[in-house]
Amino acid sequence: MRSYVMRRVLAAVPVVVGITIVTFALAKAMPGDPFSSILSPGVNAASLLHMRYERGLLDPLPVQYYNWLVQLLHGNLGTSFQMAAPVTKVISQRIGTTLSLDLMALFIALLATVPLGVISAVRQYSVLDRVLTLISFVGIATPVFFVGLLALKYLALTWTIFPPGGVVTPGVTLPFPQNELDALYHLILPALILAFAQAAGFVRYLRASMLEVVRQDFIRTARSKGLGERVVVYKHALRNAVIPLVTLLGLSLPFLFSGGILIETVFTIPGIAYTLYQGVIARDYPIILGITLILAILTILGNLLADVAYALVDPRIRFD
Amino acid sequence: MTIFQTTAPSTDFNPLIVSSAYNTDIDGLIYDDLLSLNSNLGYVPWMATYDIGNNGKQITFHLQPGIRFQDGTALTSKDVAATFDFIFNPDYPGPLLSDFTALRGGQAYADKLGALIAEATPPKGGGPAQLTHAQFEAKAQPLYKAWLAGGAIQTPNPSTVVFNLDTVYAPILQYVGLTGIEEAGAIDALATPGQVSGAETAGFSTHPVGTGPYAFVKYVNGQYTELKAFPGYWKGAPKVPQVIFKVASQNQEVGLLQKGVVDAVGFQSSQIDPQDGPLLAKVPGVQSWSYPQFGYQFLVLDMLQSRFDDVRVRQAFEYAIDRQGIVRKLLDGQGTVVNSPFSPASWANPRAVANMYPYDPAKARALLKQAGWTMQNGVLTKGGNTLAFTLDYPGGSSNPVRQESAPLIQANLDAVGMKVTLQAVDFNTLVSTLLNKSTSKATDYDAALLGWTNNIDPDVTGIWGASDLYNLGHWSPTTSGSAALYDQSQTLTQQGAGTFDQAQRQQIYQQLARLYATNLPWIYLYSQNDQSYADARFQGMIKDVRGPLFEGTAQNWTAGPQ
Numbered sequence: 043m044r045s046y047v048m049r050r051v052l053a054a055v056p057v058v059v060g061i062t063i064v065t066f067a068l069a070k071a072m073p074g075d076p077f078s079s080i081l082s083p084g085v086n087a088a089s090l091l092h093m094r095y096e097r098g099l100l101d102p103l104p105v106q107y108y109n110w111l112v113q114l115l116h117g118n119l120g121t122s123f124q125m126a127a128p129v130t131k132v133i134s135q136r137i138g139t140t141l142s143l144d145l146m147a148l149f150i151a152l153l154a155t156v157p158l159g160v161i162s163a164v165r166q167y168s169v170l171d172r173v174l175t176l177i178s179f180v181g182i183a184t185p186v187f188f189v190g191l192l193a194l195k196y197l198a199l200t201w202t203i204f205p206p207g208g209v210v211t212p213g214v215t216l217p218f219p220q221n222e223l224d225a226l227y228h229l230i231l232p233a234l235i236l237a238f239a240q241a242a243g244f245v246r247y248l249r250a251s252m253l254e255v256v257r258q259d260f261i262r263t264a265r266s267k268g269l270g271e272r273v274v275v276y277k278h279a280l281r282n283a284v285i286p287l288v289t290l291l292g293l294s295l296p297f298l299f300s301g302g303i304l305i306e307t308v309f310t311i312p313g314i315a316y317t318l319y320q321g322v323i324a325r326d327y328p329i330i331l332g333i334t335l336i337l338a339i340l341t342i343l344g345n346l347l348a349d350v351a352y353a354l355v356d357p358r359i360r361f362d
Numbered sequence: 363m364t365i366f367q368t369t370a371p372s373t374d375f376n377p378l379i380v381s382s383a384y385n386t387d388i389d390g391l392i393y394d395d396l397l398s399l400n401s402n403l404g405y406v407p408w409m410a411t412y413d414i415g416n417n418g419k420q421i422t423f424h425l426q427p428g429i430r431f432q433d434g435t436a437l438t439s440k441d442v443a444a445t446f447d448f449i450f451n452p453d454y455p456g457p458l459l460s461d462f463t464a465l466r467g468g469q470a471y472a473d474k475l476g477a478l479i480a481e482a483t484p485p486k487g488g489g490p491a492q493l494t495h496a497q498f499e500a501k502a503q504p505l506y507k508a509w510l511a512g513g514a515i516q517t518p519n520p521s522t523v524v525f526n527l528d529t530v531y532a533p534i535l536q537y538v539g540l541t542g543i544e545e546a547g548a549i550d551a552l553a554t555p556g557q558v559s560g561a562e563t564a565g566f567s568t569h570p571v572g573t574g575p576y577a578f579v580k581y582v583n584g585q586y587t588e589l590k591a592f593p594g595y596w597k598g599a600p601k602v603p604q605v606i607f608k609v610a611s612q613n614q615e616v617g618l619l620q621k622g623v624v625d626a627v628g629f630q631s632s633q634i635d636p637q638d639g640p641l642l643a644k645v646p647g648v649q650s651w652s653y654p655q656f657g658y659q660f661l662v663l664d665m666l667q668s669r670f671d672d673v674r675v676r677q678a679f680e681y682a683i684d685r686q687g688i689v690r691k692l693l694d695g696q697g698t699v700v701n702s703p704f705s706p707a708s709w710a711n712p713r714a715v716a717n718m719y720p721y722d723p724a725k726a727r728a729l730l731k732q733a734g735w736t737m738q739n740g741v742l743t744k745g746g747n748t749l750a751f752t753l754d755y756p757g758g759s760s761n762p763v764r765q766e767s768a769p770l771i772q773a774n775l776d777a778v779g780m781k782v783t784l785q786a787v788d789f790n791t792l793v794s795t796l797l798n799k800s801t802s803k804a805t806d807y808d809a810a811l812l813g814w815t816n817n818i819d820p821d822v823t824g825i826w827g828a829s830d831l832y833n834l835g836h837w838s839p840t841t842s843g844s845a846a847l848y849d850q851s852q853t854l855t856q857q858g859a860g861t862f863d864q865a866q867r868q869q870i871y872q873q874l875a876r877l878y879a880t881n882l883p884w885i886y887l888y889s890q891n892d893q894s895y896a897d898a899r900f901q902g903m904i905k906d907v908r909g910p911l912f913e914g915t916a917q918n919w920t921a922g923p924q
Contacts, residue, residue, distance in 0.1 A: 074794030077457075086460040086824060087831050088476045096455055100483045124382075126374035126567070135583055191613060199617040206623055207614060212364065212586035213606045310610045312370065312584025323758075325790060 054342045061338040062331060066107050069330045075099055076123040076325045097123065110331060120328035129332035133314065139209060140313035143229055144298040147236035154241045159248025164275055166253060174245065181242025186301050189235050190308035197231060204231040207310040232309045236301055240294060247290055251283040285356055292348025295341050363900055363921065364606045366615055366624040368632040370584040376567035377542035378448060379456040383631040388587050388607055390911040393542025393572035396423050398914055401906040402709045403818055404864060405535050408914055414862050418530035425521045429596040431545055432577035439517035444546035446515055452502035464531035466514040474505050532862050533821040540818060542572055575600045575917040585609060600917040616641045619648065619895060626896040630911045634893055636693055636763055642895045649898045651905040654707040657815035658700045658889035659764055662834045664807055665841035669747045673843055674733040676882040680719035682726035682778040683771050685888050692763050696891040702875035703822055706889055707907035710820035710871040715879040726778045742779040750781035751808035757786030763890060764811055796834045820871050821859045826883050827852060837883035851877055
């Protein structure tokens, strides 16, 4: 097991380097640079040249990439052009927000998926199943920003159950526990919305997988042994049906980040996904590269965790 | 008072680095400038009175007594000099140097610095640059020292600062007079040689200190900026104790104002979505006001293409496009049609050209016919040329009104026989295509919609000179129709900047406006009004083109009972 994980981690290194090369090439292939959108009567070509020179943008592309890589080996991701702050600082300030939002959403999604998926399968074609199916399809088909805007309008502004966006209450300084509770309170609504979009898909997968499993011989055997329906469904069937869901979880990280861009925009959450999007718009190369690097590492880690989790949920799988 | 911002500012609030317009808005409350503006954008004394001597080549500022920075330090002429010296420092990371090259030795210094940068840049063909960055530094610093020694900015005593110019250049009043003054000590800490990123990230820039009515408290990343009243403000303590700039997405502006989460919407750069206007106006207990802005929208034609270098064709565009209709339909009447390059609010804008091109498709057709264009296969044709072309405009989240105007313009032009293909392009991509134009290639683009934000000073240097960066339509002796006409446009531009006398400048700019309105180096469209909304219990905001966050006005804000 340990050597398997080590091998996977080592194999990930060239993948990550490859990703940064591709990202760098793509970012540079976009027309323009951080200063090309300045349309101001006070700025002339000489000033622009000076600004580009000071930031190393006049060097040949391979040199720029090499410089970035050397910086990276020194633990430095460069300085954001747009935010005028070190990229490591920008990321460390923001990744926590995104991760807490995403993990919270994932947790809520799983909490909803397991019972709903199971009930849907066990009571196939019942009214409940049909209603759940309908809701799932609505969840899959509706863009998160739309649900987000509706939720903001009704849940935060019409009935003030939740705060209207942001991650802190502006203009007040709160002591230790209140401050954290305040942040949690701000994240619940966006997390619920992300979770809804995600659970909608998960429920369908779990239902399909459950339906397949409950028709297997060993389930019939379990029933004929006289085991209670509860034990049959939740112990014997679910344990087998949940395996595809584990794969799905590992792959859901990129979804969380992409859905996160929209949610973070609508709810004014200064997270990593929104920052990446802004970085792309502003051609902020250090931000684009830095965040892509972190996301690549996280995605690879997510897949690795999913593979390891296989071994935990399915005793037939061994890594040697 | 909580003010809505549509976009988060950057962490760098230093006004000399100009990282984002949303920082500039907040800086308006933190910093005060040497001069101020009246409501039609004329210069008036503020932290200093000024007089002009040496035949217009010397501006002397006399600082008002009793001005203090928010940390308690008294303002002296040293602070003023340090602020502007920093812009010339080779390590200065901002874009402002070109504004100040009229100062004594400024242009020569900028040229030498440019030559050094050229040497330090790797050649296009490959291979290393002639100078390493360290060598560049070693050569640039003595240049800077020499410029300082030239005495462009002098401080004969703590309350007097003198700016010496090489040439008479009136717009320098804007650059010197309307830039936030920083503390000399803070600037020295920024200007460490060889540390660009140091300057960008220094604590001072993230915690700005000025002489304005509000002091910086904190900026919570992407969320809000908190300011508190500065009781020692030289014009009297502000009456509203706290100002918060809260960031939220544009689509929340109505809801947040309704709920009283924010008290003000549509302040300065955080312009409202015009579609929200009627909803905002209906919010109970809210006052609103509307005023012209500095900028305007235009359509640029690539005049290197022979089909667009005939002035009659360009005039036909003005008659054919229903600009009044765009203002009425898309802006709810909150805007004006423009025919000249000057802001409708500026003293330089001549009323005479205001109604030059009414919507008149028949007139457009007549002009096109006169210019030799005839309908063939459903499109205007002349020789091998047709008036079928692509109109690019910035898509995505960029200016929604402009995006909505594109199909209207397409239909208007279609009605006079032009075939327009619309193409939405990412803003940065479009601008870099237009700016990286090679002056010889006619095929880079056909036509594009863009907006232009004027300087406060009406000077138009740098826009329509043949080799100017922003000469997007290629206005030149050959494309303008006659070399004499082009020369006249350049002479008037120079004369306008070449005197400090506002009455004389006004006359020059009226001639220039008429010249450009007639010959159309680009097709002027419309200027959108800004609209601001605030809870009626807040009073005292200025309600004209300068905008409610203009420097040295927030101390007059008052808050009634909630």
